[in-house]
Amino acid sequence: MMDIRKIMELLPHRYPFLLVDRIIEVVPGKRVVGLKNVTINEPCFQGHFPEHPILPGVLIVEAMAQVGGVFALTSDNIGENKVSYFVGIDKARFRRPVRPGDTIRIEMEQVSVKRGIYTFAGKAYVDGKVVAEAQLMATFADK
Template sequence: MNVEIIDIVEIMKMIPHRYPFLLIDKVIALQPNHSIVGIKNVTVNEPQFTGHFPHRPIMPGVLIIEAMAQLSAVLVSKSMDTKEDKDVYFMSIESTKFRKIVEPGDTMYLYSTIEQNRSQVWKFAARAEINNTIAAESFFTAMVKNRL
């Protein structure tokens, strides 16, 4: 895998998500048409922690999956020949497992690998790790569509 740092400014050029829903902070490795590694620094001042759960802040599982999907969308963007005016949308989420609680103060390392690419449909295997321990893993499918 190639070491390619992609900062938050460049990420925001590739995907449409913005605070409070932009859930990746940096890409730290990338191999176009194959795989990507990114990070999400989990902080207590994120809005989901006011209600999930107030007595013990826990990163919602759906947001962990969303972070993996956003990272995968960056991989798609870096892999396509033409990517202007394109967005990546979920089609399905399969075989998701949550194995470790993610809390404020954690650095979530996100990994995504392309399992299949047929035209505009992309399948991924992704995982999130905290301290080299799998926190979540998922297989999902996405479609690239023209931006409206």
Template sequence: MSVMDNVEIQSILPHRYPFLLVDRIRELDPDRRIVGIKNVTINEPFFQGHFPGRPVMPGVLILEALAQVGGVLAFKSLGAVGRPVVYLTGIDGAKFRKPVVPGDILRLEVDVLKKRAPFWKMQGRAFVESELVCEAEVTAMVTDEQAGGTK
């Protein structure tokens, strides 16, 4: 069961297709934890070149998906009004353990490690089924400026 669908996610994040990498949020515990889902399909534009004949989701996009889920967590934790921007400010200890391929359902788990306004430090882990495929510490900054674009 979804806590947030794609429409609500788009009301928070400024990202749009093809760069919106979160399809839904399954769990949300403000200030603590969030779980998001990305359905990986062969129609993703990056698969044309990464790699022809053997499609693999780029690791940097798995990290971006974790960061986007972390951005939703920060936004919902703050009870923000409007659309402040959450900027990725750092990635530490990134490890990629298994390729992510078309047909996989990427479960993106993010836990808050520390926060001191405006910075958030979070631990992100990406799973396919029960297997860990990526992990990293993500640091982000929440700003008061408004995100542009369309809803």
């Protein structure tokens, strides 16, 4: 388990763009599970949409990427002086809306690591139902 303080040691993201609240499971080299608590205080809800707040899909994908980044940084000896760069998204699908009060459970599985490119397949769930899924790619560079 990792709390927000440990996540902040690993990721450079900060409010309002730090989108992972907790890591609840890590199986090195295989998978990671993280949580994102969605509140009405998210800045995006001012405009998306004030009368019917829905978390934008792109933020769900970013949360998935951040969970994958935590996983790669802790599973491999990448080093703490590295920053992750999102380099690709494939097969992204959005299945259900995510609203304030929801907790997103993000499950990411490592598919491969080739030439410094990490590929993850992931799904995001709310109340046991898939809300989004995607295949994500990232690499790491010096800060």
